[in-house]
Amino acid sequence: MCNFFNKSDLTRKDVDEIVSDTLKNCDDGELYFENSKSESIVLDDNKIKSSNYTSDLGFGFRAISNEVVAYSHSNEISKDSLKNSAKSLQSTLKSIKGTYNHEIPKTNNKFYDAINPIEQKTLDSKLEVLNKVNDYLRKKDSTVKQVTASFSGEQKSIEIIRSGGESLTDVRPLIRFNVSVMLEKNGRKETGVYGIGGRQSYDDYLNNDNWKNVCEEALRIASINLDSKPAPAGEMKVVLGPGWPAILIHEAIGHGLEGDFNRKKTSAFHNLMGQKVASEGVTIVDDGTIDKRRGSLTIDDEGTPTERTVLIENGILKNFMQDRLNARLMNTRSTGSGRRESYKHIVLPRMRNTMMLSGKNTQDEMIKSVDKGIFAVSFGGGQVDITSGKFVFNCTEAYEINNGKIGSPIKGATLIGDGPSILKEVSMVGNDMMMDPGIGTCGKAGQGVPVGVAQPSILIDKMTVGGTKL
């Protein structure tokens, strides 16, 4: 356990007193301490380009009354600093009175170990793997012109202190290993990127040859793109592969089901609860409880245990994702979805691991049913306009489909669709659900948090593909 103020002039009694005193007339709020240690080691252009270590310690103090949130954060841990923050909160909320809710559910299993992945392995052993990656790829294929490989590791310890002295803690490890390769052939350049990660130690990558699989996958994507043709432009059928393409679900549906946008009625979904928003057979959950996954959390950043929240069940909209603030204002309970990037950021309802569950069809059936369309296997990233519901994502590996057969690879293109209607266009759901490899970071209101996605193969009857070939 990390003691967040043992080197300051603060005692636990001081902290409890300041917190209870500041929050006594508020509806909610807490003091959040965070100590994070992170490292990033990058090999690029045949050399170790950077090795960086960051250590960050700070607090964020939040008070909420009615709909008004007052927040103050600092990385100076002292009695003066905390009192200054308290004063700032009180001045914002001076005329608004609330009733503090002391209840908070306390049980959850731990979904990861309280390890520090950075210290578990020597720097030397990490450098060795990165050099092996570089040598392996450059020897393997003479068209390889650039290799970037990186390790990043983090341990984040948090403590949430609520009015009345209640304290909740969590220690969260997170690692990621990434390989990017650029090929050049006949004057044409293409890149392929692949990575893996989760809330675990580096052991999985360093102890066996797992890193080779990551290299192979990056190389495979880059090679395919070297032969790619311009992508088509216009509306057509789209088959999505399993796993990472589920960022479609994340962008198209996930963000629109976050509590804040629905309380404010700015989400295209705010008036669709209980209604049919997807084809029959489509079930989507947001699950924070999967062992060691990137998007999993034992407790969220307000201390609520995470859960498996059913968002859409067999096509019907069932639940939004809630933090404490939006749950209270919408007369429901928190789903353990209150998250923040760090102590410098306010809590927002966010996704964890967002998953579409398996159906009955096979990927083969889907491809065979398409006369003209595309088969999208891998994506770079996506974005959504919550209000209009329009969302995009960028293919990094895709093929054309002609007369039920997979054809040539096509260049990266943006796909665009309409969130509230896209899931009604899903006409087949595959039996091959897969988790992503553990690389997702979701951005919202300037805050990035680690998330996961999963889905089976799906067939979408109509989507706009943003290529250049008319």
Next chain:
Amino acid sequence: MIKDQEFLKSKASYCLDLAKKLGATDASVTIGNSISETVNFRNKVLDESNRSDSLAMGIETYIGKRKSSISSSNLLDENLKVLIEKCFETTKITPEDEFNSLPDKELLATNIKDLDLYDQSHIENDKKIDYLKELEEAASFDKKIINTESSFTEDKSNFIFANSDGFCNGYKTSSFSASCVTVAKDDVSMERDYEFTNKRHLSDIADPLKLGKIAADQTLKKLSPKKIGSNKISVIFDKRISKNLLSSFASAISSSSIARGTSFLKDKMDQKIFSNSINIVDKPDLKKAMGSKCFDSEGVKTDSLNLVTSGILNNYLIDTYNGKKLKLKSNGRCGGSTNLFFENGKISYEDLLKSHSKILYVTETIGHGTNLVTGDYSVGATGFLVEDGELKYPVNEITIAGNFNEMFKNITLANDLEFKYSVNSPTMMIDGMTVAGK
């Protein structure tokens, strides 16, 4: 109160002295403090207040050609000692890289100009609230506006950059910004748009009434959009989007992309990459401007650069490390461009809109569809269909695509440049892009 120069300097020299004492051959350190206060409003009532006080330090230690770095937010001497020792130990085992070094001494900035980047005015939260009340009132003139959100931030920063060659400089900056996001709804659709102001000096920020009105007008215009058919069409990029193409260009000519060979503009020096009429300038010493700098993040002096003249690429954006790799001198662009802009074109905004009988006018793009290795570009877009110079109807759920190599040669710029961001462009038209829609 923001930490003063003396405090930051004493921390910086503590770090450098310690690194030297441990045996580092060179070192550089940045110490910064920023205090920011924000008030958020929603539907004409207070929604959130946020105060942030951040200290940060970053140090790079060298042992010959070995280098590593550490950063932290805890500036207590005791903590700095532990971290710098760790950094030094890491440096020892990090492999050598022949290009690692501090900048050449003669390139370090010596003449620190006063660019008027700091305004000591302080605006109390109550005054921010008054401003936001006026703004949201102005934004709510139409009952189709169903949600207004606005925000006011005051930001004050101070920093010191120092290295073991004796460079030690820094200065205060401030910014005051306000923004308004409105949501409008009719029977067909719900749409969102925004407007903002961001200035170094409090007295320069936009009038709240104007800001709210512009945000609401822009949102209302987007209601009941249509999807258009897939076609080749001339696309006009509104100023808030055209600057993004310039940012992509800046990334593609950064010395790191060039040295790594991962830019579509590699080997294009002294060649024509834009049409004849295009000039691109990066000017660091504009008074009060958002991107102004007295030196780059390595302490190297920053001179004004003509990156593109009459369509021809003249300069990369070069830092010390990648400069050495490319056998070029740093031009003070570690950390990127400063105030980067396209010089004005010859045609007026109105004439640009009339230049073709049918034009897609893009006001927003979504997605990250820019590939700097190949120059391929494909993004989601929202905007208007323009016929004979008139906005006919709003358009959405379409994509626009092309390749920068061709797009850059087909740019026509209007003469309406203003300095609102650190990267600025006049309204821009590109002929022959592919729109994918129905």
